[in-house]
Amino acid sequence: MTIQEAQGAVDQWIKQYGVRYFSELTNMACLTEEVGELARVISRTYGDQSFKPGEKSNLGEEMADVLWVLLCLANQTGVNLTDELQKSIEKKTKRDKNRHINNPKLNKNK
The missing domain is CATH 1.10.287.1080 (MazG-like)
Known part of the structure; x- marks a missing residue:
């Protein structure tokens, strides 16, 4: 669904x-x-x-x-939650595409 x-x-x-x-x-x-x-x-x-x-x-x-x-x-x-979720994904991708990848707190086990 x-x-x-x-x-x-x-x-x-x-x-x-x-x-x-x-x-x-x-x-x-x-x-x-x-x-x-x-x-x-x-x-x-x-x-x-x-x-x-x-x-x-x-x-x-x-x-x-x-x-x-x-x-x-x-x-x-x-x-329309479909549209709003898509916009939210795009916003987060633009804003955070490198933020979490470069966060040493999230990558200490790599």
Whole structure:
């Protein structure tokens, strides 16, 4: 599924099952909540915390939840994420094409 197809699939789901999009402000709060849930799983999986009894690692599910709300925000604000991601890749390539390659902190094991 492409990003454009994902935006379309989310939009279709909202129209079919979701009644309407939540407000942009509500979706921003939802995005923050989902990022927090993702952070919790990462901290327990890769950090020093452990899972509580009954908790499980659902890393992919939490990432998908973040993506879902981001796609909602893009749809309701008229942002084409395919175009914006391409622009971001081009910007980062122009700005950072030599930066990371020449960073001794990243290349100390070479």
